[in-house]
Each structure stands twice: as structure tokens, then as C-alpha cells.
Amino acid sequence: MHPALLVLLGGALLRITVGSEVYLRYVKEGLRPMVVATGAVLVLLGAVGLVREGRAWLRQPVLNHRREADGSYRVEPHAVHLEDEEDGHGHGHGHGAGPRVAFLLGAPALALLFFAPPALGSYTASRDGAAAAVEQADYQALRNGQLTPMSMREFIGRSLHDTGSLEGRQVVLTGFVSRGAGGADWHLNRLTVNCCAADARPLRVAVHGAADAPAADSWVQVTGRWRAGAVDARSPVPHLDVLSVTAVPTPRNPYADRAPELAS
Structure with a gap:
């Protein structure tokens, strides 16, 4: 799961529990400590993942374009990608591992952040x-x-x-x-x-x-x-x-x- 999505989900849980009682629309009152702990852990894991991805992005190779004698251009990496070093096979692993459908989890998180659904009712x-x-x-x-x-x-x-x-x-x-x-x-x-x-x-x-x-x-x-x-x-x-x-x-x-x- 993408680190940004972890931060989003964790932030949504903290938003409805810390300084708010919105969580009472969804879970029992006694579960508040566990919801707070879950939100904090998700934010922490997401933040660590974002830092790692940021470092990897900064270490991406700088491509140099050199003109050959025949007039063609040759592209050469100025530095080796961090993930290439770790791979050892001349190619890196792509970012954002995991199914893209996981980003659909962002919809309920955004709802909790900006428009908390009401408690169940007559329906x-x-x-x-x-x-x-x-x-x-x-x-x-x-x-x-x-x-x-x-x-x-x-x-x-x-x-x-x-x-x-x-x-x-x-x-x-x-x-x-x-x-x-x-x-x-x-x-x-x-x-x-x-x-x-x-x-x-x-x-x-x-x-x-x-x-x-x-x-x-x-x-x-x-x-x-x-x-x-x-x-x-x-x-x-x-x-x-x-x-x-x-x-x-x-x-x-x-x-x-x-x-x-x-x-x-």
C-alpha cells in the first residue's frame, strides 16, 4: 500500500477520535483507545515510507546526453540508482508496489476527513x-x-x-x-x-x-x-x-x- 494512503487512513482515524467524538457513530465507546493507536501507527508507518521514497527519488540517476560522431545522441546515467545497487541484476524494483485498487481505500478516508457519514438510522x-x-x-x-x-x-x-x-x-x-x-x-x-x-x-x-x-x-x-x-x-x-x-x-x-x- 502506498505510504501516502497509510497517512491518509491514519489521519482520518485520528481526526474522528482525538478532540472529536465522531467515532461514536461507528464503534463502541470502549474501542476509542484502539482506534487512536491504530491511527497513530498508520501515520507513523506512512511517514517512514514517504521518507524512504523521498530519499530514493533524490538518488535517482541524472541522465547525461552525449552527441556521438555520427550525429546521434547517447544517454548515459551519471549515477547508479539506489535500487539498482540493491537489486544486483541491473534493474530496480518499481515504486508503489501493490495493486492499484488499494487506492480506493482513500475514498472512505477522505469521507471521514471532510464529510463524516452520520450514524445508522431508520433505513x-x-x-x-x-x-x-x-x-x-x-x-x-x-x-x-x-x-x-x-x-x-x-x-x-x-x-x-x-x-x-x-x-x-x-x-x-x-x-x-x-x-x-x-x-x-x-x-x-x-x-x-x-x-x-x-x-x-x-x-x-x-x-x-x-x-x-x-x-x-x-x-x-x-x-x-x-x-x-x-x-x-x-x-x-x-x-x-x-x-x-x-x-x-x-x-x-x-x-x-x-x-x-x-x-x-
């Missing part, structure tokens, strides 16, 4: 037909109160394994919007990842009762009541009768499924 959530399974957990008793903020995973888990805790309770969830299916007006979603965006799986709640569905990919905070009904444990999508919808900013880490914080 991914709608395309993946099966919602992420939620394992049973030991749920703590909920406090009495008018509103109960929950993470999406907890709400889905309780709708499967602890339905009594949701009856008659107003819950508050946060997620992004996608189009409805299966009788829902629209869906509230979160995407969770084990490592990076490539393995993202959706957590999905079917929402009913909103007069106008919010725009796709917009982040909202929804207050509603759980609608009793059977939920498939293999692809759980519980239903929520909405009471209010409030637009909220995109969270710092879009893949971290946390309970919303209510204003005091």
Missing part, C-alpha cells in the same frame, strides 16, 4: 426485519410516580417477562423514528452494537395514537402507556399508546441505550 432499522432479542433480567421494583423513564431494552424486556410492572404506568422512552408496519402508526427505535455499526441490531417499539408521525430519523422523547398483547420473544416489538411526543437532540452516543433524563 437500517427498517431493513432489518427481526428486532434484537432481549434476555430476561431481574427487574427491580419501579418507583411510584407519574412518569417512569426507561431504556428501550428494559421496556421491551418488561413487556416480555414482567408485564405486571407496566400496567397502567406512563413510561418515557427515547429513540429515532422510522415508518410504521404491522398496524403501527410509526416505530420508535434504538440501534445497539456489540463492536461496531456493522453488527447493529434494532430495538423497536410500535407507536400508536400520534396525530402526525414525526419525520423519519428524527430523535424524539415519547410518553405513553404499554398496550397489552402477545410479543414474540424471537423478535420482540411491544406496542405503546402515545400520550405526548417531544423532539430531542441526537444523543452524544446514538448506540448507547439509556433511560431518558427528565427535566426537574
